[in-house]
Amino acid sequence: MAIRRGIIVIIGLLLQILLFLFFYLYLAEHFLIISILFQVLGFLLTLCLIKYSRSYSYTLPWIIIILLFPLVGSLLFLIIGYNKKKSKLLKSIVKSELDNKKYLIQDKDIRKEINYNSSMRYITDYSNYPITTNNDVDYYPLGELAFEEMLKELKKAEKFIFFEYFIVKPGKMWNKILDILKEKAKSGIEVRVMYDDLGCVGSLNKKYPEELKKYGIKCIVFNRLSPLSGIIMNNRDHRKILVIDGKVAFSGGINIADEYINEDSRFGHWKDNGIKISGDAVWNYTVMFLTMWNSFEKVDEDFNKYKYKFTKNKTNKGYIAPYGESPLDDELLGQNIYLNIINQANNYVYICTPYLITDTDMINSLVLAAKRGVDVRIIIPGIPDKKLVYMLTESYVEPLVSHGVKVYRYTPGFIHGKVFVADDKISTVGTINLDYRSLYLHFECGMYMENVNCIKDIKKDMKETIEKSHEITKKEARPNLFKSIFQALLRLFAPLM
Numbered sequence: 001m002a003i004r005r006g007i008i009v010i011i012g013l014l015l016q017i018l019l020f021l022f023f024y025l026y027l028a029e030h031f032l033i034i035s036i037l038f039q040v041l042g043f044l045l046t047l048c049l050i051k052y053s054r055s056y057s058y059t060l061p062w063i064i065i066i067l068l069f070p071l072v073g074s075l076l077f078l079i080i081g082y083n084k085k086k087s088k089l090l091k092s093i094v095k096s097e098l099d100n101k102k103y104l105i106q107d108k109d110i111r112k113e114i115n116y117n118s119s120m121r122y123i124t125d126y127s128n129y130p131i132t133t134n135n136d137v138d139y140y141p142l143g144e145l146a147f148e149e150m151l152k153e154l155k156k157a158e159k160f161i162f163f164e165y166f167i168v169k170p171g172k173m174w175n176k177i178l179d180i181l182k183e184k185a186k187s188g189i190e191v192r193v194m195y196d197d198l199g200c201v202g203s204l205n206k207k208y209p210e211e212l213k214k215y216g217i218k219c220i221v222f223n224r225l226s227p228l229s230g231i232i233m234n235n236r237d238h239r240k241i242l243v244i245d246g247k248v249a250f251s252g253g254i255n256i257a258d259e260y261i262n263e264d265s266r267f268g269h270w271k272d273n274g275i276k277i278s279g280d281a282v283w284n285y286t287v288m289f290l291t292m293w294n295s296f297e298k299v300d301e302d303f304n305k306y307k308y309k310f311t312k313n314k315t316n317k318g319y320i321a322p323y324g325e326s327p328l329d330d331e332l333l334g335q336n337i338y339l340n341i342i343n344q345a346n347n348y349v350y351i352c353t354p355y356l357i358t359d360t361d362m363i364n365s366l367v368l369a370a371k372r373g374v375d376v377r378i379i380i381p382g383i384p385d386k387k388l389v390y391m392l393t394e395s396y397v398e399p400l401v402s403h404g405v406k407v408y409r410y411t412p413g414f415i416h417g418k419v420f421v422a423d424d425k426i427s428t429v430g431t432i433n434l435d436y437r438s439l440y441l442h443f444e445c446g447m448y449m450e451n452v453n454c455i456k457d458i459k460k461d462m463k464e465t466i467e468k469s470h471e472i473t474k475k476e477a478r479p480n481l482f483k484s485i486f487q488a489l490l491r492l493f494a495p496l497m
Contacts, residue, residue: 042070045077054332057359058440061493089223089295090235094328096295103287103303106130110319119340119426120319123448127333129323134312135279137320139429139454141461143254144261146274147173153248153276154180160190160306162243162289166236166431167255168195169203172263174256185216192218194293196237197225199255220296235327237292238442240431241285246308249277249285251322251445252429253417260416267383268413271352271465275429275447275454277320279310284322288445291324318452325432325444334432335439337448339365341420341428348375349422350462352415356380356393356407357435357494363399370404379465382409389435392494395487398477407477408469415465418446421458425451429458436494 046066053059066073106124110131114120124131140146154161154177161184168174185191193212195204200221209219222237242250252274258264260272277285290303300306325334342349342365349369356378370376378400384390397407418434421427430446432438449455479487 038071038074042066042074045074054330055359055361055440057361058436064492090328093292093295093326096291097326097328100287100291100294100303101128104128104130104284107132114319117450119337119344119448120321120450122340123321123323123333123337126331127321127323129284129321131319131321132280132284133317133319134310135277135281135320135452137279137449137452137454138276139457139461140252140274140276141457141464142262143270143272143274144263146250146252146254146272146276147261149276150242150250150274151176151180153244153250154184154242157184157189157244159245160192160243161245162192162241162286162293164194164237164239164241164289164292165256166196166199166238166240167203167257168193168200169255169257171258173258173261177256181217182215190218191216192220192289192293194220194222194237194289196222198223198236199238201225203257220293222292222296234441236437236442238431238438239288239292239324239445241289241445243282243286243289246282246286246306247278249282249322251275251277251285251431251447253419253431265413267381267385270413271410271415271417273417273419273429273461277322277447279320281320281322281447283307284324285445288322288324292443318455319450320452321448323446323448325438325442325446327441327443332439334430334444334446335362337428337446338362338420338432338434341422341426342366342369342376344426345369345374345376345422347423348377349420350377350379350459350466351434352379352410352417352419352462352465353434354381354385354414354416354418355389355433355435356396357389358396358439359436362434363396366400366405367403375406376404377406377408377462377466379408379410379415379462379469381414382411382469383413385414388490391483391487392490394477394479395484395491397472398474398479401472401474401477407472408466409472410465410469412468419458419462421455421462424459425455427452427455427458 046063049059049063062077066077107130110133111124114131120131123129140149161181181191209221212219223235240251240253240255253272254260254274259270262270286306287303290300290306294300323333339361366376380393381390401407418432419427419429427449428446430444432444432446438444
């Protein structure tokens with residue numbers, strides 16, 4: 001089923017591109033003015049990319065293609081490269097995001113407290129997601145530990161359950177969750193499920209939403225794959241959000257499939273994480289979910305009916321800001337939060353990521369931090385899930401290791417967490433990988449924390465993970481000539497993948 005759907009979508013996309021190419025090449029051959037216009041257009045597009053680029057690492061491949069092949073390159077860029085807000089779906093999401101900013105209100109007293117904190121001020125001013133203080137946070141260093149707690153909280157649900165995940169795959173994990181969702185929906189509790197079509201193309205059939213609806217579970221499939229969808233299929237919902245009664249929210253790296261709880265992993269031990277929040281910060285996730293849902297179905301006139309009023313008695317006095325990342329605005333929020341953590345670190349910054357495919361800004365910040373004397377450590381998988389992507393990751397290891405950044409392979413298996421922790425006081429845990437897809441193309445989420453109790457647990461987990469990992473030496477990081485050339489080609493086209 002998955003192979004058949006994939007083949008149909010790929011064929012449809014190729015036919016669209018070939019049709020456009022044939023049309024314009026035919027015109028260019030028979031009408032000289034068309035060819036000249038595209039030469040001019042290619043030059044103008046190149047100038048625009050140079051002038052307005054937020055990351056030359058991301059736009060360089062387009063510049064090269066357009067300069068070498070003005071007609072074809074310009075056409076491909078207009079079809080593939082510049083797709084923001086072009087489709088009905090993306091326009092609907094943008095409208096929903098704008099309409100629902102009114103629910104994200106920063107507490108004035110907290111805003112005064114963080115007035116001199118550049119990172120938190122940036123988040124609340126440019127993401128619109130408020131900073132909160134009245135919260136309890138628990139960090140789970142393994143997916144199976146987070147899963148146990150998710151089941152406990154799901155069983156307590158009394159009003160509603162909001163569920164948004166990139167991957168949902170039938171098995172022990174999903175079947176246990178689904179049993180609870182069925183029971184809750186049957187008892188009259190509102191249950192909404194949203195999953196990404198690409199993430200589930202190999203695990204759920206096209207009619208799965210109708211199957212869930214038989215149990216009283218509302219379901220939306222994000223950005224259905226279609227041979228006529230075009231390149232907007234590149235924009236995926238990579239978020240992991242579970243909100244229960246507005247009281248509790250879960251997020252982190254884990255999807256809903258058995259490998260994430262080490263029940264069925266083909267890549268050795270699967271190292272992931274989860275995070276649980278109870279307190280005012282839950283509202284950020286609630287609005288995030290409802291905003292996406294209402295971009296498909298405008299069903300909620302007032303989000304406030306899903307807001308829980310917490311008393312001011314939470315034990316955690318630190319600052320927390322769950323935030324959403326969108327490819328439809330000009331703010332590279334996820335990347336900028338990562339860069340701020342690296343640039344402000346004084347003693348150490350520990351990072352774990354399944355993919356290390358990033359731009360020169362990130363590389364330079366990591367190297368500069370190491371040169372300042374900051375202990376910079378990055379953990380990547382020991383057993384890759386995608387060999388070609390892993391070879392691309394390896395190409396970034398050499399320039400880091402050669403300038404003092406310590407890079408570790410997680411020897412027991414695959415590491416899927418996306419975690420930053422620095423100086424015992426700052427951390428972010430979420431869904432954002434250090435790759436172009438997460439940073440530029442996907443809908444993502446994360447949770448920024450300062451002086452929160454669980455940061456000590458995150459640091460402990462990172463140190464224990466490093467102890468189980470192998471530090472890559474300069475000699476190991478240096479590829480042979482042929483591998484180096486192949487990696488360079490991969491890096492050139494990585495932003496287009």
